[in-house]
Amino acid sequence: MPLLPGHATLGVLGGGQLGRMFVHAAQALGYRCVVLDPDESSPAGAVAHDHVRADYLDAQALEDLARRCDAITTEFENVPARALEQLARTRVVAPGAAAVAVCQDRAREKAHFDASGVPCAPYAVLRGTADLAAVPDTLLPGILKTARLGYDGKGQRRVADRAQLTAAFDELGRVDCVLEQMLPLALELSVLVARGADGQVQTYPVQQNLHRDGILAVTEVPAPQVDAAMQAQARQSAAAIAAGLGYVGVLCVEFFVLKDGRLVVNEMAPRPHNSGHYTMDACDVSQFEMQVRAMAGLPLREPRLHSPVVMLNLLGDLWFDADGRERAPDWAGVLAIPGAELHLYGKTEARHGRKMGHLNVIGASADEARDNARRACALLG
Ligand code: ADP
Ligand code: MG
Numbered sequence: 001m002p003l004l005p006g007h008a009t010l011g012v013l014g015g016g017q018l019g020r021m022f023v024h025a026a027q028a029l030g031y032r033c034v035v036l037d038p039d040e041s042s043p044a045g046a047v048a049h050d051h052v053r054a055d056y057l058d059a060q061a062l063e064d065l066a067r068r069c070d071a072i073t074t075e076f077e078n079v080p081a082r083a084l085e086q087l088a089r090t091r092v093v094a095p096g097a098a099a100v101a102v103c104q105d106r107a108r109e110k111a112h113f114d115a116s117g118v119p120c121a122p123y124a125v126l127r128g129t130a131d132l133a134a135v136p137d138t139l140l141p142g143i144l145k146t147a148r149l150g151y152d153g154k155g156q157r158r159v160a161d162r163a164q165l166t167a168a169f170d171e172l173g174r175v176d177c178v179l180e181q182m183l184p185l186a187l188e189l190s191v192l193v194a195r196g197a198d199g200q201v202q203t204y205p206v207q208q209n210l211h212r213d214g215i216l217a218v219t220e221v222p223a224p225q226v227d228a229a230m231q232a233q234a235r236q237s238a239a240a241i242a243a244g245l246g247y248v249g250v251l252c253v254e255f256f257v258l259k260d261g262r263l264v265v266n267e268m269a270p271r272p273h274n275s276g277h278y279t280m281d282a283c284d285v286s287q288f289e290m291q292v293r294a295m296a297g298l299p300l301r302e303p304r305l306h307s308p309v310v311m312l313n314l315l316g317d318l319w320f321d322a323d324g325r326e327r328a329p330d331w332a333g334v335l336a337i338p339g340a341e342l343h344l345y346g347k348t349e350a351r352h353g354r355k356m357g358h359l360n361v362i363g364a365s366a367d368e369a370r371d372n373a374r375r376a377c378a379l380l381g
Contacts, residue, residue: 002297003070003092005030009049010292011069011091013056013083015042017345017355018272019075021280023048025288031296036065043345044075056083066091071295073249077104077269078149094197094248094295095270102245103270106147106178113265116244118237120265121180121256129174132166139181144168147176152353153214158182184259187225188266190275191238194250194290194300201242202290202300203235204283207275209254215353218373219275219311221282224366226257233263241268250291252276274313274355281341281360282309307339307362310373314357318380319350326350333379337372339363 003010010026012019015037023033023044035048038055045051050068054061057080065072071092074084081104084097102108113120124135125147144165146155157168159179169177188211192204208223209216223231238253245251252273254266276287284304285293293300318329334340344357359376363369 004296008032008070008296009034009068010295011036011065011072011087012044012048012075013037013065013072013079014075015039015044015051016075017043017347017357019044020047020345021277021286021343022073022075022272022288022291025286026292029289029292031292034065034068036061041348043347046346056080059086062086073271073291073295074100075271077151077271092295092297095251096246096248099245099247100270103251103268104148105176106145106150106267107176109267110178112244113241116237116240118241118265119262121183123178123180126169126177126179129166129169132162132169135162135165135179139179140165141182142179143182144172144177144179146172147178153211156214183256183264186257186259186261189223189226189234189255189257189263190219190273191234191253191255192250192273192276192279192287192290193235193238193242193247193253194287194294195239195242195247196294196300197248197297199243200300201239202302203239204276204279204287204303205305206231206234207278209275213353215313215315215355216274217313219278220366220370221278221305221309221311222366230257230263237263237265241265249294250276250287274358275311277343277358278309278311278360279303280343282307282362307364308366308369309360309362310369312359312361312373312376313355314344314359314380315352316350316354316356317352319356320352321381330379334359334376337361337375337379339369339372340376 009032011034020043033048034050035044036052081097107125141160144157159165188209206223208220210218253268256264272287280286339362341360361373
C-alpha cells in the first residue's frame with residue numbers, strides 16, 4: 001500500500017538544502033514533513049511542519065521522529081547507520097541502512113562497483129602503514145582518499161611517488177584510505193537513478209559536470225560531449241549499481257570519461273545530488289519528487305527532460321566584492337534573464353565556498369540556455 005499524499009507524514013534526517021528541497025517537493029504533493037537536525041536555523045527545519053532539534057543519535061528524538069512519521073529518508077551521506085537501523089525497526093526507511101553504509105565507505109563502494117561489473121579506477125585499500133609497501137607501482141601517481149567522510153575534494157591528497165604517499169597517509173591520520181590511480185580525465189558525468197521497493201527503476205538523462213576547487217560549479221544537460229551510446233551505458237551502469245544494493249530512493253552515481261573514451265565509475269551518493277538540481281526546472285519530475293515517490297511506494301514515472309539546461313551553483317563567494325566587502329548579488333537582474341530560475345537555500349551567513357543556492361537556466365535550445373547562463377554569470381561577477 002503506498003503512503004498517499006494528503007494523509008502521510010514524511011521524515012528526513014538532516015536539515016540542509018537537500019532536505020529543504022525534499023520538503024518543498026513533498027509538501028507540494030500534500031505530505032506533512034518532519035525534519036530532524038540539531039541546528040536551530042537549518043534550511044529544511046525552517047520550512048518543515050515540524051523540526052525536531054536533536055542529535056542524530058539521540059534515541060529519544062529518533063523515537064519521536066518515528067512516532068510522527070510514516071516513512072523516513074536521509075539528506076546527507078554520513079547519517080549514522082545506527083540511526084537508520086533504529087528507525088527501520090518500526091518505520092519505512094529509504095534508502096536502507098545497509099545500502100547507505102556501502103556508500104559511506106569508499107572501500108566497500110569500490111567492491112560493490114566490482115561486484116556490479118562496472119569498471120572503476122584501479123585502486124588499493126590501505127588499512128594501516130603495513131599496507132603501504134604492498135601498493136603496486138602502477139597506482140602511482142595516484143589520489144589518496146580517506147575511506148570515510150570525504151566530500152567536495154576534502155580528505156584527499158594527490159601523490160606522485162611512494163615518499164609522498166607515506167607522507168599523505170600520515171597527514172590524513174593513518175585512517176583507512178583508498179589509493180586510486182590518477183586517471184587522465186576528459187570529462188565528468190553523473191546519473192540519477194531512482195528505484196522503488198518493488199524493483200521498478202528509472203534513470204535520468206546524463207549530467208555533464210564541471211568542478212572548481214573540488215566543488216561542483218556547473219552542470220549541463222543534455223551532456224554536450226557525450227554520445228548516445230555512452231549515455232545509455234552510464235544509465236545502465238547506474239541502474240545495475242542501484243539494483244545490486246537493493247536500493248530504494250534516489251541514488252546519484254558519478255562517472256569519469258577518460259581521454260581514451262572509456263567510461264569509469266567514480267563514486268555514488270545515497271540521496272538526491274547537487275548535480276541533479278537541474279531536474280527541478282528542466283524535467284517533468286524533479287529528483288526530490290522522485291525521492292518522495294520512491295519512499296512512499298508510488299509509481300516512478302519515466303522522467304522527461306523538457307528543456308536543455310545549465311545549472312550554476314551559487315557559492316558564498318558571490319556575496320563578497322573584490323575587496324572582500326559583503327554585497328547583495330543582483331538577483332533582480334538575474335531574474336530578468338529568460339529561463340533563469342533561482343533557488344536560494346535560506347542560509348543567513350554567506351561564506352567562501354558555502355553552497356548558498358543554485359540557478360537553473362533553461363532554454364528552447366542548448367545554445368540559448370548556455371548564452372543566458374553566460375549572461376547570468378556576467379551579472380553575478
Ligand atoms: P568527493 O567526495 O570530494 O566528490 P571524488 O572522489 O569525487 O571526491 O573526487 C573529487 C574530484 O577529484 C573528482 O570530481 C575528480 O575531478 C578528481 N578525481 C577523483 N578521483 C580521481 C582519479 N582517480 N583520477 C583523476 N581525477 C580524480
Ligand atoms: Mg565526487
